[in-house]
Amino acid sequence: MNATAAPVSLITGASRGIGRAVALHLAKAGHELILVARDLTALEQVQADCQALGALVSIHAMDLTDRDAVTALFRHLHTKLQDKGLSHLVHCAGQMQDSLLAMTRLADMDKLLALNVGATVQLCQLASKLMLRHKAGHLLLLSSKVAEAGSAGQAVYAATKGAVSALVKSLAKELGPNGIRVNAVAPGFIETDLTAHYSEEKKQQLTAQISLRRLGQADEVAAVIQFLCSNDARYITGHILAVDGGFSL
Amino acid sequence: MSNELIQTNSAKLTVAFATALVVADTQIHDDLAYNSIKEWDSTAHMLLIAELENVFNVMLDTDDIIDMSSVAKAKEILSKYGVQF
Numbered sequence: 001m002n003a004t005a006a007p008v009s010l011i012t013g014a015s016r017g018i019g020r021a022v023a024l025h026l027a028k029a030g031h032e033l034i035l036v037a038r039d040l041t042a043l044e045q046v047q048a049d050c051q052a053l054g055a056l057v058s059i060h061a062m063d064l065t066d067r068d069a070v071t072a073l074f075r076h077l078h079t080k081l082q083d084k085g086l087s088h089l090v091h092c093a094g095q096m097q098d099s100l101l102a103m104t105r106l107a108d109m110d111k112l113l114a115l116n117v118g119a120t121v122q123l124c125q126l127a128s129k130l131m132l133r134h135k136a137g138h139l140l141l142l143s144s145k146v147a148e149a150g151s152a153g154q155a156v157y158a159a160t161k162g163a164v165s166a167l168v169k170s171l172a173k174e175l176g177p178n179g180i181r182v183n184a185v186a187p188g189f190i191e192t193d194l195t196a197h198y199s200e201e202k203k204q205q206l207t208a209q210i211s212l213r214r215l216g217q218a219d220e221v222a223a224v225i226q227f228l229c230s231n232d233a234r235y236i237t238g239h240i241l242a243v244d245g246g247f248s249l
Numbered sequence: 250m251s252n253e254l255i256q257t258n259s260a261k262l263t264v265a266f267a268t269a270l271v272v273a274d275t276q277i278h279d280d281l282a283y284n285s286i287k288e289w290d291s292t293a294h295m296l297l298i299a300e301l302e303n304v305f306n307v308m309l310d311t312d313d314i315i316d317m318s319s320v321a322k323a324k325e326i327l328s329k330y331g332v333q334f
Contacts, residue, residue, distance in 0.1 A: 071308075078308045125311070132299035177292065 006056070008086055009229065010034040010077070010127065012064060013093030015042035017192035018142065021222035022090050027055035029226055032084075034077065035059045037093070064093050064119040065111075074126040085134040088229045089127040091120060091141050096194045101155050109156050116160035120167065124182075128175055135179040140228055141168055143184040145244045161186075165240050172238030181237040183228050188244025190216040211246020255333050258305075262327070262334070265304045266320060269297035279321040305332050 009026050013019035015037035023035055027050035035050075037043045040061035050057045062069045077086065095115050097108060124139050131137025146154055147161035164184060172182040189195065189206045198206075207213060221243045227233055228241070242248050266277045270288040283289055289297070298314050301307070301323065307330040309317075317323050324334040 075308050078302065079306065129295075129299060129302070129308075132295055133303050178296070 005084060006030050006032045007088060007229070008032045008034065008081060008084055009088040009090055010036065010086060011090045011092060012036045012123065013091075014046055014059075015039045017092070017194065018187065018190065018218045018221045018225075019090075019092035020046050021218035022092060022225050023050050023057075024053065025219075025222040025226040026088075026090075026229065027051075027053040027057070029230070030055075031087070031229075032056040033058070036062060036064070036073070038063055064123070065114045067118075067122060070119065070122055070126065074130065077130060081130065086127055086130045086137060088138045088140060089123060090225060090229065091123055091139070093119070094142055094194075095157075096154070097157050098153050099156075100153050104156055112156055112160055116157070117163045120164060124167065124171060128171070128180055131175075131180050132178055137179070138181045138183070138229060139168075139171065139175075140225055141182075141184040143168065143186040143240050145186050145188040145242060145248050147186060147240075149248055168240055169238055176237055181234075183233075183236060183238070184240045185221060185224055185228070186240050186242045186244065186248075187221050188216055188242070188247035190218060190221055190243075192218055206247075209247060210244070211249050214245065216243065216245055258332055258334055261304050262301075262320070262324065265300045266297065266323075269293060269300040277320060279324070280319065282319040283317070301327065305330070307332065 009031045011019055011023050011033060014023045014035035019037065023033055023046050027033060033050055033055050035043055035046060035057060038061060043059045043061055047057045047059045060073055062073065064070060093115065095112055097112055120141060127139060128137065141164050143164045144161040146158040147165045151158050168182050168184045175182060188210065203215065207215060224241060224243050228236065263274050263277045267274045270293050272288050283294060298309060302309060305327060307327070313326045317326055328334065
């Protein structure tokens with residue numbers, strides 16, 4: 001990998017929310033971007049926004065639970081990136097589900113596991129293989145405050161995020177000797193499409209539990225991810241950084 | 250496929266193994282097997298896969314990575330990806 005070249009970052013879930021905010025932050029920071037999401041139209045808009053900031057951007061519309069499509073993307077990247085290598089995987093795509101345990105359909109659980117855990121494992125597997133070629137790289141995953149603290153009505157979602165945290169710790173140990181860092185951020189209550197359906201009353205209840213007494217913004221999570229993807233964070237691995245305004249205190 | 254190209258691929262394979270496992274070229278032969286020398290452990294195996302993918306410009310399936318148990322097996326697997334030996 002050419003150390004003086006622009007870092008190359010693959011961002012999933014890049015069409016909206018935290019993923020979109022990360023794309024804009026890393027574009028400003030001079031990264032070359034590979035953006036992935038299901039919604040092509042929204043992805044094209046983010047691409048245009050990032051290009052306006054001077055970034056080189058390619059987009060790939062796909063469902064990350066389609067394992068063959070994910071493999072095909074990495075076959076393409078394997079050829080396209082060559083000596084540049086992949087610097088960062090920022091995996092923001094994820095699904096949230098609010099339902100009590102007794103009201104959780106097992107089919108819905110399977111979908112949640114397929115995206116939040118299965119796709120995450122496959123992405124880490126393929127991205128780390130690209131990074132091994134250069135013995136350098138960084139996997140940045142999204143965990144959640146609920147992975148540690150739990151959340152009534154979100155047991156399965158919390159379990160999937162707990163799996164992400166365990167993956168971060170394990171992969172940091174496994175891949176560290178080959179120069180690959182693995183970290184996560186654990187957002188608290190962030191105002192995105194995932195939480196847009198919450199009632200005002202519920203938002204007020206949650207706000208009262210947050211030390212800073214306000215909800216978080218996608219930009220605030222993206223700024224932390226930008227730091228973890230910077231050279232300043234080169235000695236940080238296996239870390240799950242809460243970005244929750246003190247929600248976890 | 251010309252004999253010359255086949256010989257080149259064999260030479261590239263030997264260098265890739267020697268580079269990834271950090272052993273001498275002379276130690277690389279068809280019978281050399283995974284875990285038969287201390288240098289070819291699970292960590293080195295992943296570096297070997299990365300090296301082979303890089304040298305031959307292929308992306309190996311997970312099943313093939315698991316099955317690559319010897320130099321001879323590596324040749325057999327790479328043949329599936331169009332690399333002739």
